[in-house]
Amino acid sequence: MESYKFAPAYELPSWPFVAPPELGSDSVVRHPIVIVGAGPAGLTLACDLARRGVRAVLLDEDDTVGVRGASSRGICYAQKSLEIFARLGIYERVAQKGITWSFGRTFSDQQEVYNFNLKTDSVSAQPPFINLQQFYVEWFLVERTLELGLTDLRWKNHVVDVTPLADGVRIEVETPAGRYTIEADHLIDATGANSPIRTQLGIDAHPSRSTDRWCISDVRFKKPLPTERWTWVDAPFNEGRAVWQHLMGDGVWRIDYQMPEDCDTAHISQPEVAGARLREQLGPGVEFEFVWIGPYGYRDHLLDNFRHGRILFIGDSAHVVSPFGARGGNSGIQDAANLGWKLALVAQGLAGDALLDTYDAERRPAAVENLRVTSRSARFLAPRTPAEHTLRRAVVALASRHAFARALVNTGRMSVANDYPAAPHLPEGGRSVQNLPLRHLDGTPTTLMELLADGTRCLGLWFAPTRAQAEAAADVAASLPLRLVAVGGDSDLATLQPDEALARHLGNATPGSLCLVRPDAYRATLLDNPTPASISSAVHAALAHR
Incomplete structure (x- = not known):
């Protein structure tokens, strides 16, 4: 059996633990804004507030970005997110490191059924999409936030208890140097899909988990492939199941393979097994090395309300959708941009507390729409009934010849900026x-x-x-x-x-x-x-x- 090489591991940055000033104090210090979680949503919010001249405390239990092992995780950053990055001052770094793309092809078996170019009606200075490993975006956000100088970014600070108060939130934090307690006028939970804060407060996220299984292979090829998004509805080299192929930063390709529902996740992630899939796809003469391999199964959840008194939920702590169309991470970044200016105005005394209610009024409908869109993609890619299988075969057969059928081929409707419903504060909608x-x-x-x-x-x-x-x-x-x-x-x-x-x-x-x-x-x-x-x-x- 052929053996496969791995590229040298990424060296992620780390930041030192600094003992917080509240350690050992008998008094409880009140901060206007405390953010928990230094992922894309939490870091975007901290950077957004700093860009607006507003101080915040950001707590994270780790001392680095991404995950240990440096998997790609989120990779596709949509135009709205890129425009936010431009305002925050990191867009140029993202564009220089990432891969700009707008063209995609969709295949069924060996046949291209249609292609698209997302740039046709754009008037933005930013492209429709840039692909970049998530840890780089987090890295750039950390450095920009530190550069702006208004955020107290506390590494190795683990929130162990949250107590809602009538006029704020009390937070107990564990550190390598001991525990301390602070209070906040507003606490923002950006701790992700498995939010311990949400769990502690007993807030129901209404979770559901798909039986669909996938395996990610991050791969670097010796000979470059076309810089396009390629999708197979039913790839012949993957036993008739779906495949995605994207180029990211550093010449690394992210290839997602749909797996059998009853697969052994440890087995499908072994280098020999993942390598055999690549050989089936690309042939014996293509030279490559692995960067990372790992399984995943998608899930979704949605809170009934993104605001609970003085606690607000953003990103995956508030909503999780299937990964199709890059609507997860981008939505979290856009949550932060929606909430940032509102928190800033309230903190500065320029707006009343009612402005924060509009965050839920706007971003929860956006999450509902993203959940609806991604759920439809999931059903197209993993039909559950004979009727759904028949419909998909008919759509794919017609797509190469008829425009109406191409619109029905659903391998993921790409992330766009959500419209907001009409409301008293937004009479025409947003x-x-x-x-x-x-x-x-x-x-x-x-x-x-x-x-x-x-x-x-x-x-x-x-x-x-x-x-x-x-x-x-x-x-x-x-x-x-x-x-x-x-x-x-x-x-x-x-x-x-x-x-x-x-x-x-x-x-x-x-x-x-x-x-x-x-x-x-x-x-x-x-x-x-x-x-x-x-x-x-x-x-x-x-x-x-x-």
Whole structure:
């Protein structure tokens, strides 16, 4: 039997344990915001708050990123997440290290049934997707958060008890130097799918576990393969089961093989067995080495409410979906971006506590939608009944010849920014605004994310306002968390060059109209020839002021 080589193990960074100042103190210190868990969601939130000038304490029981063994874990970062990274200041590192892609092919047996290009209707400065091992993203977020200097990032700090209070949360923490207790105005649980905080509080996540089984092989090839996402619905080299093939950073390919439901997970992960699968797929002449091999089975859960008093749940602690379409990790990052500006405004006294209720009102429906979409993908890839098998065979047979059937081939609907439902604070509903490249009046380039990176203010993009309109609104804007920017016109506001793509993207804005964009790059409303009173009313609505 052929033997297979492993690449040298990744050397993950580690950060030292520093004894917290509360150790040995008789008094209990109160912090405004405490985040538990330094995964993608928790780190994004900490970095987001620091970017907005808000301090937080971040507790993590480990002293490194990723997992021991350096598996790839999450790899596909969607455009909305990349735009968030641009605002936080790590996008360039992610883009330089990762693999940018937009083109994918789907096969049935040996036949390509269709292909797609996700970049066709994008106006963002960021691509549809970049593939990068999760530990690199966490690594970059840690370093950026430390660079910003406002986050007390405490490694080897394990939360052992959480007690809700009427006006906050009491937290008991175990460290290598002993235990200590702190309090928080707000506690954010970002501890992941197996949240001990959720378990301790007895909050039902309504979990379900699939019988579907997969095996991941992270592989480096001597000869490069095409930089495309390839998916097989029923791969002939995997006994008619599904396969995914993605390129990540460092020239490493992530290949996911669907396995029999009753497989022995230890057996399918042995190098000789995983290597034989690769040989079946690629032939005897392809040289490769393994980076990591491991099994997984997907599951899902969803909390009834993402807010429980002064405790808020983000990322996998709040919701878990099947991995199809990269809707898990991206959703957690977007949870953090949704919550970050709201926490910041509340902590700064610029908004009331009711604004935090809008986090659940927006992100839970997003999780419901992601759960619905991924569940459909799971049923297509692992049919449970004869009727589902028949339907899939018919769809695949028709897809190579008919466009309507291609839309039904469901190997994972790729992650997109979720729309938010209409609500009192968001009367028109919320739609994500892409990070358009723009230019100041003097020709200096900028982007929407650069305009939004300034603290916790909403952005009012006003198309060709008159000088009188701008002067009348200036005093009102100065008393609100609002930055007014003119797009064309002759006002004294900070001005952008007229931009037709921006006007179309915001909902066909016309001269005189003002688009209110929230700090998380969601459109709040489009006002036609606004007055100071209507601008003030729109901003107060976006902040959930009654």
